[in-house]
Amino acid sequence: MTATESQTEVQPADAPEERPALEIPEPLPLQPEDPPRVGEFWxxxxxxxxxxxxxYxxxxxxxxxxxxxxxxxxxxDDAAARDRFVYAVDDLPEDAVLGHxxxxxxxxxxxxAVGPIREDDGSSAASDERLIAERRGEEILSAVLMDRIPQIGKLRGPEFRHYWESRxxxxxxxIWPLPWPNALRPASRWALAFALLTMALIMALAVFLAWLLFRHAQPLEPEPVIPTPTNTATVTITPTTPPPGTGSTSPSITVSPSPVPTGLPTTLPTGSIPTATNPGDKF
Incomplete structure (x- = not known):
């Protein structure tokens, strides 16, 4: 073989060709009404x-x-629909049902739960397992809906529709145990920590502003009445400015309740019974 001849690599004829993996669209995000977990599956x-x-x-x-x-x-809520779901699951291979x-x-x-599905490594085998699992799930729901049953006879009258299709x-x-916080990804954990820290800072700022606003506040007018040790209290009424044409003002009033007298007997003397002083009183 001369140097001018091109050298090509010869592959065996029976070597299988690796076909490209199918591009599977990414799933849509979960909605608020969707469960975060069913059984042991997130x-x-x-x-x-x-x-x-x-x-899902x-x-x-x-x-x-x-x-x-x-x-x-x-x-x-339909007993017949639940039976069709169970029958469709029973028709699947045993190794395809991973939980229910x-x-x-x-x-x-x-x-x-239908599977198993290997990690998406870009190979055709991983995409095939994903498509097979999705197709099996669609067949289960189609059995419940009965939309793939062949039509027998001619179409007559209105179309058939389940009474529960609107729900x-x-x-x-x-869910038990509760999904939080096991279902959180690292990014979600950082977002949750940042949200809690932001709430704590806002609360601290609100308390600080309230202290700045009310630290120099004047006491309430009038001040509350506090009795003295001698059991007296003084109430002061501030005079107000009289209207024009009147020559009187409201005076200050001091109220001093008398203390309770001490030394009085607490029991009546015994040995005598008071009698009636009115001659007309009879027993």
Missing amino acids: LRGRLGANAAGYL TASDEAGRNVVVAMMTEGSA NDSDDDDLALWV RRPGLFR
Whole structure:
């Protein structure tokens, strides 16, 4: 082989080609009505929603990433819709269901965690696991809504609509232990600390301004009456300026209550009974 010949690297024909990973859109932020946690999974964002329920991306304390499907308050109050949710979950492979709540809790919305999903490292395998989990969650909610059942016969009359489709808020949930502060990220912890420090500074500034405003305040007029040790009190009435044409002013009045006399007997003498002085009195 001469130096002028180009050298190319030959790859084996049976080597699989790595296809590029699909770009999966980021989940939407959680809304105030969304639960921060269901079971042992912390919700991170919304993936989708319909009248039957919501899809969330979530993870647990061990770092497992899952997709959580949760019923709305309207579908959770329908016994038939709850049964369809349970049947759809039972049809999934056993290794795909990583957690769910008890179907006997009639006051709570049913939810299920579907996975597993590996960390997003940019590979096609990670994106495939994410898409498979989302598709399974959509199938569960579609089974509740019954929107993928094939139509039998011709379309006649009005369209079918569930009576609970207008109640699309997330269903009732129970959180124990409380989510705060475990769900906070480092950035959220700094924001919370900064907010608490700002509130403390504002309160301290308000107290300082109140002290500056009222430190030279005059005492109340008139001053409160405080009895002396001799059981006397003096009340002074300040004279006011009389109207024009009158020649009198309000004098100062001093009130000195007499002390209680001492030395008087506290009991009546015994041995004598007072008699009636009126001759007409009879017993």
